Amino acid sequence: MNRLYPSRHIAEFRRIFQDPVLFIGLVLVVIFVLIAILSPIYAMVDESRTPDGQELFDRYLNSPVYRTIIVNTLRMGLIVAALGTALGFLLAYVQVKVDVPFKRLIHIVALIPIISPPFALATAVLILFGRNGMITQGWFGVRYDIYGLDGLSLVLTLSYFTVAYMNLKGMLQALDPALDEAATNLGASKWRIFRTVTVPMLIPGIAGSFLLLFVEAIADLGNPLVMGGNYEVLSTRIYVSIVGLYNTTAAAVLSVILLVPSLLVFIVQRYWISRTSVVSITGKPSGVSQQIRHPLVRWPLFAVVMFVVLFILLIYGTIFAGAFTKILNVNNELTLDHFDFVINGYGSEAMKDTTQLAAIATPLAGLLGMIIAFLVARKTFLGRNALDFATMLGIAVPGTILGIGYLLVFNQPNEITLPLVGTIEIIPKLTGGRAIFGGAGAIVLVYVVRSVPAALRSGVAALSQIDPAIEEASISLGADNFRTFMRITLPLIRPAFLSGLIYAFARSMTTISAIIFLTTPRTKIMTHQILNEVENGRYGNAFAYCVILIAIVLVAIGVLSIAVGTTSGAERTMEGGA
Amino acid sequence: MVSSQAGSLVLENISKTFPQRDGQGEVRAVDDVSLTINEGEFVTLLGPSGCGKTTTLRLISGFELPTAGRILLDGKDISNRPPNKRDMAMVFQSYALFPHMSVSKNVAYGLRIQRVPGRELRERVERVLDLMGLRGLGERRPNELSGGQQQRVALARSLVVEPRVLLFDEPLSNLDAKLRVQMRSEIRNIQRRLNITSVYVTHDQVEAMALSDRIVVMNQGKIEQIGSPEEIYRRPTTRFVADFIGRANFLEARIERVDGGEAEVELLGQRVRVPVTFAVSAGDHLTAVLRPEALSLREDATLAQGAVEQAMYLGSSTDYVVRVGEMVLIVVETDPSAHVVFREGQTVGVTFEPSTVHLLPPG
Numbered sequence: 042m043n044r045l046y047p048s049r050h051i052a053e054f055r056r057i058f059q060d061p062v063l064f065i066g067l068v069l070v071v072i073f074v075l076i077a078i079l080s081p082i083y084a085m086v087d088e089s090r091t092p093d094g095q096e097l098f099d100r101y102l103n104s105p106v107y108r109t110i111i112v113n114t115l116r117m118g119l120i121v122a123a124l125g126t127a128l129g130f131l132l133a134y135v136q137v138k139v140d141v142p143f144k145r146l147i148h149i150v151a152l153i154p155i156i157s158p159p160f161a162l163a164t165a166v167l168i169l170f171g172r173n174g175m176i177t178q179g180w181f182g183v184r185y186d187i188y189g190l191d192g193l194s195l196v197l198t199l200s201y202f203t204v205a206y207m208n209l210k211g212m213l214q215a216l217d218p219a220l221d222e223a224a225t226n227l228g229a230s231k232w233r234i235f236r237t238v239t240v241p242m243l244i245p246g247i248a249g250s251f252l253l254l255f256v257e258a259i260a261d262l263g264n265p266l267v268m269g270g271n272y273e274v275l276s277t278r279i280y281v282s283i284v285g286l287y288n289t290t291a292a293a294v295l296s297v298i299l300l301v302p303s304l305l306v307f308i309v310q311r312y313w314i315s316r317t318s319v320v321s322i323t324g325k326p327s328g329v330s331q332q333i334r335h336p337l338v339r340w341p342l343f344a345v346v347m348f349v350v351l352f353i354l355l356i357y358g359t360i361f362a363g364a365f366t367k368i369l370n371v372n373n374e375l376t377l378d379h380f381d382f383v384i385n386g387y388g389s390e391a392m393k394d395t396t397q398l399a400a401i402a403t404p405l406a407g408l409l410g411m412i413i414a415f416l417v418a419r420k421t422f423l424g425r426n427a428l429d430f431a432t433m434l435g436i437a438v439p440g441t442i443l444g445i446g447y448l449l450v451f452n453q454p455n456e457i458t459l460p461l462v463g464t465i466e467i468i469p470k471l472t473g474g475r476a477i478f479g480g481a482g483a484i485v486l487v488y489v490v491r492s493v494p495a496a497l498r499s500g501v502a503a504l505s506q507i508d509p510a511i512e513e514a515s516i517s518l519g520a521d522n523f524r525t526f527m528r529i530t531l532p533l534i535r536p537a538f539l540s541g542l543i544y545a546f547a548r549s550m551t552t553i554s555a556i557i558f559l560t561t562p563r564t565k566i567m568t569h570q571i572l573n574e575v576e577n578g579r580y581g582n583a584f585a586y587c588v589i590l591i592a593i594v595l596v597a598i599g600v601l602s603i604a605v606g607t608t609s610g611a612e613r614t615m616e617g618g619a
Numbered sequence: 620m621v622s623s624q625a626g627s628l629v630l631e632n633i634s635k636t637f638p639q640r641d642g643q644g645e646v647r648a649v650d651d652v653s654l655t656i657n658e659g660e661f662v663t664l665l666g667p668s669g670c671g672k673t674t675t676l677r678l679i680s681g682f683e684l685p686t687a688g689r690i691l692l693d694g695k696d697i698s699n700r701p702p703n704k705r706d707m708a709m710v711f712q713s714y715a716l717f718p719h720m721s722v723s724k725n726v727a728y729g730l731r732i733q734r735v736p737g738r739e740l741r742e743r744v745e746r747v748l749d750l751m752g753l754r755g756l757g758e759r760r761p762n763e764l765s766g767g768q769q770q771r772v773a774l775a776r777s778l779v780v781e782p783r784v785l786l787f788d789e790p791l792s793n794l795d796a797k798l799r800v801q802m803r804s805e806i807r808n809i810q811r812r813l814n815i816t817s818v819y820v821t822h823d824q825v826e827a828m829a830l831s832d833r834i835v836v837m838n839q840g841k842i843e844q845i846g847s848p849e850e851i852y853r854r855p856t857t858r859f860v861a862d863f864i865g866r867a868n869f870l871e872a873r874i875e876r877v878d879g880g881e882a883e884v885e886l887l888g889q890r891v892r893v894p895v896t897f898a899v900s901a902g903d904h905l906t907a908v909l910r911p912e913a914l915s916l917r918e919d920a921t922l923a924q925g926a927v928e929q930a931m932y933l934g935s936s937t938d939y940v941v942r943v944g945e946m947v948l949i950v951v952e953t954d955p956s957a958h959v960v961f962r963e964g965q966t967v968g969v970t971f972e973p974s975t976v977h978l979l980p981p982g
Contacts, residue, residue: 055699508713516703517703
C-alpha cells in the first residue's frame with residue numbers, strides 16, 4: 042500500500058494549478074475518462090446487480106446451456122491465443138532473424154489485418170472453404186462444414202495474429218545482438234541460442250501476446266456471428282439478448298461474466314508481465330544481428346511462411362474478386378453493380394457517415410492519447426496510475442460491454458437537480474434515433490474511447506525514448522508546459538502521434554462490436570451494413586463495402602502521413618546529445 | 620538561520636524527501652541545507668553520487684519542490700514559483716539540445732519566449748554564437764555537431780537569455796578529458812566576464828577547484844563544508860572532506876601542549892606546532908591530515924623508518940605506499956631533483972613539511 046503524503050500531493054497539485062493550460066488539460070482528460078469510459082462500465086455492472094440481474098446470474102451459472110457457452114468462449118480464446126501467438130512469433134522470428142527473400146511482402150501481409158473490416162475474412166473463408174466452398178467442394182469435392190470452432194479459430198487467428206507479430210518483432214529487434222555473440226563465443230549452436238537465449242528473453246512478450254489475443258478473441262463479435270454456426274459464445278449471446286430479446290439486464294449479466302476473464306487478463310498483463318520483462322530497450326542496438334543462413338533452417342521456414350502469406354493473400358484476393366463478380370463461385374460474370382450499390386445507392390449514406398465520424402474521432406483520439414501520455418510519463422500527481430489504467434480500460438473491456446454501457450447511461454439525458462437552480466441537463470441524450478446528432482455523438486465517443494489506449498501506449502513508448510532534460514531545457518528557458526508540449530514534445534513524438542492517428546482511423550472504420558447497438562436509422566455505419574448484407578447472403582455487396590472501406594483507410598493513411606509528417610526531424614539522435 | 624538580505628540566492632533550511640521505491644518510508648535526499656550565494660559568485664556543489672547535489676540544483680531550478688524550507692532570490696521567496704518563471708537557465712549533462720531545431724533556433728528559443736523583436740533577436744543570437752566560437756554553425760542540426768560544439772550550443776542557449784542565475788548540471792562529464800579541461804577554462808572566463816551568478820554541480824573535485832569561488836562539499840544530503848578551494852583542500856573540517864578532496868593520510872595525533880592558537884603534537888617522530896581554531900587541551904587525541912605531496916622519502920636513518928610496499932613511477936611524480944610501523948602512508952614525490960626511485964621492499968626515512976599539517980576538529 043502506498044502511504045499518502047498529503048503535503049507533497051498538495052504541492053504537486055499546486056504546481057499543476059499554477060499552469061492554467063496544464064490544469065484545464067488534466068481536468069478535461071479526467072472528465073473524458075469518467076464520462077466516456079468509467080460511467081458506462083459502471084452502469085453495466087450496476088445493472089447486473091439488480092434483483093433481476095442476481096436471479097439471472099444464478100440461472101446462467103447453473104444452467105448447462107450457459108455453462109457450455111462459457112466453456113466455448115474460453116476454449117475459443119485459448120485456441121486463438123495459442124495459434125495466433127505461434128503464427129505471430131513465426132513471422133516475427135523469420136522477419137528479424139532469418140535470411141529469407143520477400144521480407145517486405147511478409148511484413149505488409151502481416152499488417153493487412155489491421156485495416157481489414159470485420160466479416161471480410163470470415164465471409165471470404167466461407168466462400169473458399171464452406172459447405173459449397175470453391176476449394177473444399179470445388180477442388181477436393183468434400184462438403185466440409187467450416188461453421189463452428191474450426192472456422193472461428195482460423196478466422197480469429199488470421200484477424201488477430203498481427204498483435205503478436207508486432208509485439209514480438211519489436212522485442213526481437215530490441216534484443217542486444219551482443220547476447221547472441223556472447224553465446225556463440227561460449228560455443229553455443231544457433232539452436233541452443235534459440236532455446237536458451239532468444240525464447241527465454243521473449244517469454245514476457247510471448248505471454249503478453251497470448252493474453253492480448255485471448256482477450257481480443259473472446260470479445261470478438263463479428264466473426265462468431267458469421268462463422269459460429271451452432272458454436273455459441275458469450276458475445277453472440279449478448280448480441281441476441283439486446284437485438285433479439287431487448288433484455289438489457291440479461292445482456293448486462295452476460296457481459297459481467299465476459300468482463301471477468303477480460304479484466305483478469307488485463308490486470309495480469311499490466312502488473313505481472315510488464316514487470317518481468319528482461320528485454321531492455323535502449324534504442325541503441327549495439328550491433329547488427331547475425332541472420333540465420335543455414336539452408337535446412339532457412340528454406341523450410343521460408344516455405345511455411347510463404348504458405349501463410351499466400352493463404353492470406355488468397356483470402357483477400359477472394360474479397361476483391363467477390364466485389365467485382367455477380368456471385369462469386371456461382372456466376373463469375375464481372376460487374377460493378379456492388380460498387381454502384383455502395384457508392385451511389387443505399388450504401389452511400391453509411392460510407393459518408395462512417396468516414397465523417399471516424400475523421401472527427403481520429404484527431405481527438407490522437408491528441409487525447411498524446412496529452413494523457415505526456416501527463417502520465419512526465420508529470421507527477423496523485424492518481425497518475427489510475428488515469429493510465431482507466432484509459433486502458435477503453436480497449437481492455439470487450440466492445441459489446443462498452444456499447445451496452447452507453448445504452449444504459451446515455452439513452453436518456455443526464456441531469457442533476459440543484460437547489461434553487463432547478464434541474465440542469467449536463468449531458469443530453471446521446472444514443473438512439475432521437476438523440477442529438479442522430480446518435481452520432483455516442484458513436485464518435487466510442488470511436489475515441491477505443492482508439493485512445495493505443496495512442497497512449499505509443500505516446501508513452503516514444504516519450505520514454507526522449508531525454509526528459511530536453512523538455513526541462515525548454516521550461517528552464519522560460520516556456521510554459523503548453524508551449525513546451527506544442528513546440529518540443531509533440532514534434533519529437535510525431536511518429537508516435539501519426540501511428541496513433543492511423544490506428545484510430547483504421548480502428549474506428551473497422552469496429553463493430555462497440556457500435557453495433559448504437560447505430561440508428563439516422564446514423565448508418567459501414568460495418569453494421571456489411572453485417573446486414575452478409576446475413577442476407579448478399580456477399581457481393583459486403584465485399585464491395587469491404588474494398589471501399591479498405592480504400593478509404595489507405596487514402597486516409599496517405600493523407601495523415603502527409604499532413605502530420607512521418608519524421609520528427611531528429612531521426613539521427615533523440616537525446617539532444619551525442 | 621541565514622539572513623535573507625545578504626546574497627542574491629539564498630537556501631533556507633531546505634529539505635527534500637522522496638518516497639522509497641516500494642512505497643514504504645522515505646529517502647531524505649537533501650537534509651536541512653542552508654546556503655547563501657552572492658551576486659556574481661561561482662559556487663560548486665561537490666560530492667559523491669547520491670549526496671544530494673543534483674537534487675539541490677533541481678530544487679533551485681524549480682524542477683523539484685522542497686519538502687521544507689525556503690528559496691529566496693534577491694530577497695523574494697521563489698519556493699513555489701514554477702521553473703519557467705525563475706529567471707534561471709540550466710545547462711544539462713546531456714546538453715538537452717532540441718534535436719529537431721537548428722543551432723540558431725535552439726539558441727533563439729528562450730528569446731522568442733521573451734518576445735524579443737526580430738532584429739535584436741538575430742543580433743543577440745549572432746553575438747552569443749561568436750562568443751562561443753560557433754560562428755557559421757547556426758544552420759546545423761545538433762546531431763551534426765561534435766560533442767564539444769554541442770556543449771557550446773547548450774551554454775550559448777542559456778547565456779543568451781541573460782538569466783539571473785546560471786545552473787550547471789555536470790555539463791562536462793560527457794566530454795573527453797582534454798576537451799573537458801579546455802571547456803572548463805572557457806566556462807570560467809565567460810562567467811567572470813559576464814559576472815553571472817552560477818551554481819555548478821559536479822563530482823569531479825579537480826573541476827570544482829578549477830572553476831569555483833566557493834565549493835560546497837555535500838555528503839548524504841547534508842553540507843559537510845563550505846569554503847574556497849584552498850580552504851577546502853588545506854583546512855578540511857571533516858575526515859570525509861579531507862578524503863574526498865584529493866588524497867590524504869590520516870595520522871593519530873596526541874596533543875602534547877596547547878599554547879595560544881597553536882597545539883603541539885608529535886608526528887612521525889617530529890614535534891610540530893599546528894594552528895587550531897577550536898578548543899583543545901593537552902592529552903586529547905585528534906586526527907592529523909597530511910597530504911601525500913607534503914611527505915617525502917630520504918635515505919636518512921635519523922628519520923622515522925618505513926618499508927616501501929609499492930612504488931609507481933608516473934612521470935611527473937612517483938607514488939609510494941610506505942608502511943611505518945602500523946601505519947600505511949601514501950607519499951607522492953614530485954621533487955624533480957629527487958632522481959632516485961626507491962624500490963619496493965627498500966627501507967627509507969619518512970619526513971614531511973610541518974607547515975602543511977592540519978588537525979581535524981574532534982567528533
